[in-house]
Amino acid sequence: MCTDCNDTNAPRADRRQFLGLAAMLAGGAALSLTAGRALADECAPFLADAQAATTPDQAIQLLADGNARFAANASLHCDLLGEMKATAEKQTPFACVLACIDSRSAPELVFDQQIGDLFVARVAGNLPTTEVLGSFEYATKVAGTKAIVVLGHSHCGAVKGAVDKADVGANLTTLLDAIEPAIAATPLTGERSSKNHEFVEAVAETNVRMAVAAMTANSPVLADLVAAGALKIVGALYDIETGKVSFLA
Numbered sequence: 001m002c003t004d005c006n007d008t009n010a011p012r013a014d015r016r017q018f019l020g021l022a023a024m025l026a027g028g029a030a031l032s033l034t035a036g037r038a039l040a041d042e043c044a045p046f047l048a049d050a051q052a053a054t055t056p057d058q059a060i061q062l063l064a065d066g067n068a069r070f071a072a073n074a075s076l077h078c079d080l081l082g083e084m085k086a087t088a089e090k091q092t093p094f095a096c097v098l099a100c101i102d103s104r105s106a107p108e109l110v111f112d113q114q115i116g117d118l119f120v121a122r123v124a125g126n127l128p129t130t131e132v133l134g135s136f137e138y139a140t141k142v143a144g145t146k147a148i149v150v151l152g153h154s155h156c157g158a159v160k161g162a163v164d165k166a167d168v169g170a171n172l173t174t175l176l177d178a179i180e181p182a183i184a185a186t187p188l189t190g191e192r193s194s195k196n197h198e199f200v201e202a203v204a205e206t207n208v209r210m211a212v213a214a215m216t217a218n219s220p221v222l223a224d225l226v227a228a229g230a231l232k233i234v235g236a237l238y239d240i241e242t243g244k245v246s247f248l249a
């Protein structure tokens with residue numbers, strides 16, 4: 001926990017030393033990185049040695065741990081400006097998140113992460129556009145992140161609009177059309193409208209699963225990293241009523 005966020009020396013040194021130790025232990029299995037982070041200073045900037053010591057599974061666990069803090073209303077309150085200065089020369093985040101633009105699903109808040117921890121792409125309906133894939137190719141292949149999370153959410157306006165075939169304007173219609181394959185792939189029980197809550201939530205999950213599949217199907221760079229065990233791509237759904245994120249199996 002962040003016991004003294006303004007102490008710029010000892011806690012960060014402790015965290016770096018721990019992560020260096022974790023890196024020395026083959027696989028890090030014998031010593032839980034997340035357990036170590038809980039004992040060290042979660043507010044310390046996530047620097048290159050920490051990134052190198054983190055496995056894809058551990059990156060996902062860090063996000064799960066952060067969401068548990070958020071959902072328990074126990075988010076950290078760190079020295080964000082200090083973290084920005086510490087990562088100004090070089091950023092080494094551990095994960096990428098593709099999320100909706102929804103005002104309630106901000107990844108850094110939902111996963112309780114700090115400056116320099118995440119690459120974030122946001123577009124209505126959390127769609128894996130060419131620009132998003134290109135961004136994540138950079139974030140993983142060049143900048144070394146270990147995990148990608150596609151974060152859908154409950155009560156998604158983009159999904160509702162697509163289900164209702166909303167026709168607001170050419171650009172928005174094009175965006176909503178990109179969710180149509182998820183609608184077509186989701187078994188329909190009851191009416192096809194945004195009033196059918198179960199259907200809307202089911203489409204949101206299908207949409208996330210299709211986005212995860214599209215990451216490797218449409219990006220040889222990401223596919224190669226996954227095949228090599230250097231990257232993990234997972235889907236997740238965020239409940240805007242409870243604040244809890246459920247990772248999809």
Ligand SMILES: [Zn+2]
Binds near residue numbers: 100101125126158
């Ligand atoms: Zn949304």
